[in-house]
Amino acid sequence: MEINPIVQNVLAPPVLFFLIGAISVLFKSDLEIPAPLPKLFSLYLLLAIGFKGGIEIQKSGFTDQVLPTLSAAILMSLVIPLIGFLILRFKFDVFNSAAIAAAYGSISAVTFISAESFLESQKIAFDGFMVGALALMESPAIIVGLLLVKFAAPKNRPKSRKMHLSAILHESFLNGSVYLLLSSLIVGFLTASSNPSGIVKMEPFTGQLFYGAECFFLLDMGIVAAQRLPRLKNAGSFLIGFAIFMPLFNAFIGVFIARFLSLGPGNALLFVVLCASASYLAVPAAMRMTVPEAKSSYYISTTLGLTFPFNIVLGIPIYMSLVNTIIPLSTL
Amino acid sequence: MEINPIVQNVLAPPVLFFLIGAISVLFKSDLEIPAPLPKLFSLYLLLAIGFKGGIEIQKSGFTDQVLPTLSAAILMSLVIPLIGFLILRFKFDVFNSAAIAAAYGSISAVTFISAESFLESQKIAFDGFMVGALALMESPAIIVGLLLVKFAAPKNRPKSRKMHLSAILHESFLNGSVYLLLSSLIVGFLTASSNPSGIVKMEPFTGQLFYGAECFFLLDMGIVAAQRLPRLKNAGSFLIGFAIFMPLFNAFIGVFIARFLSLGPGNALLFVVLCASASYLAVPAAMRMTVPEAKSSYYISTTLGLTFPFNIVLGIPIYMSLVNTIIPLSTL
Amino acid sequence: MEINPIVQNVLAPPVLFFLIGAISVLFKSDLEIPAPLPKLFSLYLLLAIGFKGGIEIQKSGFTDQVLPTLSAAILMSLVIPLIGFLILRFKFDVFNSAAIAAAYGSISAVTFISAESFLESQKIAFDGFMVGALALMESPAIIVGLLLVKFAAPKNRPKSRKMHLSAILHESFLNGSVYLLLSSLIVGFLTASSNPSGIVKMEPFTGQLFYGAECFFLLDMGIVAAQRLPRLKNAGSFLIGFAIFMPLFNAFIGVFIARFLSLGPGNALLFVVLCASASYLAVPAAMRMTVPEAKSSYYISTTLGLTFPFNIVLGIPIYMSLVNTIIPLSTL
Amino acid sequence: MKRLDLIFSERELDAIIKTLEKANVPGYTVMKHATGRGPERVVTEDMEFTGLGANAHVIVFCEQELIDKMRDNIRDDLSYYGGVAYISEATPL
Amino acid sequence: MKRLDLIFSERELDAIIKTLEKANVPGYTVMKHATGRGPERVVTEDMEFTGLGANAHVIVFCEQELIDKMRDNIRDDLSYYGGVAYISEATPL
Amino acid sequence: MKRLDLIFSERELDAIIKTLEKANVPGYTVMKHATGRGPERVVTEDMEFTGLGANAHVIVFCEQELIDKMRDNIRDDLSYYGGVAYISEATPL
Ligand SMILES: Nc1ncnc2c1ncn2[C@@H]1O[C@H](COP(=O)(O)O)[C@@H](O)[C@H]1O
Ligand SMILES: Nc1ncnc2c1ncn2[C@@H]1O[C@H](COP(=O)(O)O)[C@@H](O)[C@H]1O
């Protein structure tokens, strides 16, 4: 008899450590991972994801699945913020709506690697070029979010806050975490092309260590998420609902696009997870800088306090069964 | 010809790095491992010890040696604080006596892993379930220490400091380092039961990296211990004597219990080391919170400045020969 | 056809990550590796370099190449500061000249390991005892620098700043980074002599992880170097010229000494790189303490902002071709 | 306008912040990882990994009346675990 | 002599330092990793790894006239992103 | 009651603390990892891994007479390596 995939997902070390972190807050333990240690792990994960992704892309080359998939990924990161914006405008002003919507159009790298771990434990194959999709979905969502502010903001927004296109592009591509991911991807690609021995020597750092570092980081994420969750109460039930509904909605669109693209189940899950996940690194950083009118507690508490845990614990297995239900219809 | 086991113990990298740290203070080098880096290693070691221990316990199962050994460990962590308290009361007030005594009833995880490294270098077998004993000895000692304060404290202790049982249990089990060790143990156990591939993927982080991280942490411990040692002068010769005599005394009781339990030499050494070591993480944290009347410099300087170095450098080989002298009488 | 060795050097992960860091500053990305994380990597690298070097020295023993090479290394670290001092005195006072000259007489461990990585990628053999040369070149340069201040400083230097020989030796050998490197070397040596299993257990930490940690540290070095570079403008063109000319000059002397010593091409490159590199850890620390009259921005900006990047990116392949051009004349 | 400086063990931080929030202060700033010595206890940075932890330095800019409101509660918090509190004058820029 | 305390998001640090340098202040001290709560926003230390970052606390000892010179620029910087600025008296030792 | 603010290179910390202890101050607080610029030298946080190190910010609450007692020694320490010292008024809560 098979174990329930949700239970199986929960029993993987990364998710268990996430729960341990969350429970420690619930029980008021004084367990703490002091700054800047979480930053070390977050930088490490971005570097390692990018580097390994660059190698995989170089290895797999540009097959005919690559271009359509990457294009669809970019499309989704452009469209989701628009949909999110329209929904959020029912309750929030332009600034908050744009900032939150951008977060949901962008992605969470840790959710992505959790999905990869899930696929590995289920022995389902996926392609390395999906990291390319991950890397390409960050910037467009930020651009859309900032353009929404630029064009929909009330006319009386002070001149000093006028957003020039150059500033928008700067925030979208040179944001620390976007930049590190993209440039590590390039390093991985170049290394794989011209210096294969460099890959072997990097492997213990970017490869073998990865899973453990992921667990350690998730321990901290559990603490942070559980500290954030209660603040959502102030944000109101509309936003709480949004933080659960929006990932599910995006996953639903994502799975149909994956079917349209004839992606295998592994790639399909990763694509769906990219659509369903929300950013708590790049987008908040960009919004904090350029849209100070938006309340950071809104866009951070929803993405970190609710959407992230939901995706990590329940979302990934749910999306997997969604993929298994909807995709075979067309591909078999 | 055999090398003296003390010399052999000292020539292992962890002990050598500990000495390097201590010597750097002696010679007034400005070598420093700035906060919060030592915290990173301390969190890592607790997580890895717990995780690997959980796996070992799951693997070895509950053989008929497990339950008696764990019970004896808990018993020792209850009895040692009582004995220590009686001795310390000759010189110190209730608060200081209880706090110091609790530290000696509890354990030092780094002393434990140094003993494991020693056994490995001597090719003496030991069982993974001993980590269970380690994990189970932290909380009872704290509970006894706090109960001693609760019942022996002068009647005029302010109401606000009345200790409720719930607060005592909270400090004993939800203390950051106790919680991380216990919960990592559970994660290891669950992973081993249901997700063997997770163990393989964690191995480079929790297994391969462990010895080096231990060395790095011991380098810092050497610095800290050597900075603490001079402060012991203020504490007086009674306390200095206590910091050496108490571990030896506890080791002596421990070795007879180990003989009674018919433990093999490896497990016996670990049991003795648990009895002889003193806590500088969990107990000080708990005492600082609930018994502010006790001078932290007393319980920290004795455990870190004297007992810890003594155990690491001289104690472990001494206990080994104690084990070799006393145990064979009954088991061969 | 062979790829240009400069291009090949640039396409190695450590150099690529260095460039990524530098470019992030150029493009005003907010990528940051917050303190004290860079310190973690710098401590780690010193510990690992020393430890591995100690093992290598124990393994290779004292062949008849060892002693002459180490003596020549010490000689160079005594002579270079004198030459540098004479040159710098044209433009700078005694304090600044001595401090900068000492930095160029000393070495940069990260430049050294970059050269090792370069040799490995080119499959050119080199000997482990060269780390001994690295370790031995730090202190003499500091001693010469401080003696220059002691004897050449204006007579009206306040009494309180009189440098006693004991203070000079203290700064030269007990400086945190010198001490850690030297003592880790001793630990490695002792471990290799008496505890071979300890080497195997350290290997994942000091060996396998090394290359990745080097990349991570170089990412930060790229950021720091690029932040420093513009400050050189204030320092004037004389100092900028010195920061490029001096390494080349030292390399040139170095390569003839290497030829005289009949070093193989690998050892020769490492020897040349030691001569050409400049210190940004030990020497600045010592000068900051004992020669506060010298402007730290001079000796730090030249070594970190210009000499280090020059050596890492262009210098090493240039020195290699220098070695290949000059050495075969005598040895073949 | 006044400036209130509070220095105490990081472990009391939650209690102090609760006190500040209850008094409705307009804001506060927390700096962790402070070390120091008081009349009774010693804390050193390099001991931070142990259970003792370091100190927190909290700065509050607020009106005198708010300080009066909080005085007793803060004194209570600090009397239990130790720590210091000082008031000085401050003018908004 | 005056003491100027500025507390604001680390991300504004470059702008503020530019303002200080333009006014030719004799010096300044920066303490990063500060956290806190203002009237509008919340920052917590453990969120530092996220894009939000922590606060910086900048201390400047300088003459009143320099403060007057910088006042408008600093107010501009702080009004955009938030943050507080307070002045108090200080005497050199 | 006075408040004494000392800002100087971390490497002078031991010397300064010795001076404070010799004067029998009731306590002091140390905040490391401060950066800044003085009239002469520049320190930046990201250079902390180099030999230069960062600054320390020491706060002492004590009586004026103690400050008078320490003045010369502190000035000596700071004149050698650089750093600043300022006094302001403070009232215990
Ligand atoms: N006079 C003082 N000046 C500055 N800081 C102090 C002073 N007294 C105590 N402190 C700080 O308050 C902390 C707690 O002191 P205590 O109440 O003695 O435990 C110390 O560790 C110092 O950081
Ligand atoms: N009244 C206050 N006292 C002390 N710090 C404050 C105060 N108000 C704001 N802050 C600090 O200034 C930062 C920015 O505040 P805000 O302008 O609300 O974003 C906060 O995170 C606090 O660290």
Ligand SMILES: Nc1ncnc2c1ncn2[C@@H]1O[C@H](COP(=O)(O)O)[C@@H](O)[C@H]1O
């Ligand atoms: N006017 C000032 N205001 C605030 N901090 C200062 C000032 N001058 C110097 N500092 C601090 O004191 C340190 C040492 O300065 P210096 O004496 O120039 O080396 C600097 O790095 C700053 O952190």
Ligand code: NA
């Ligand atoms: Na998304």
Ligand code: NA
């Ligand atoms: Na014990």
Ligand code: NA
């Ligand atoms: Na050199």
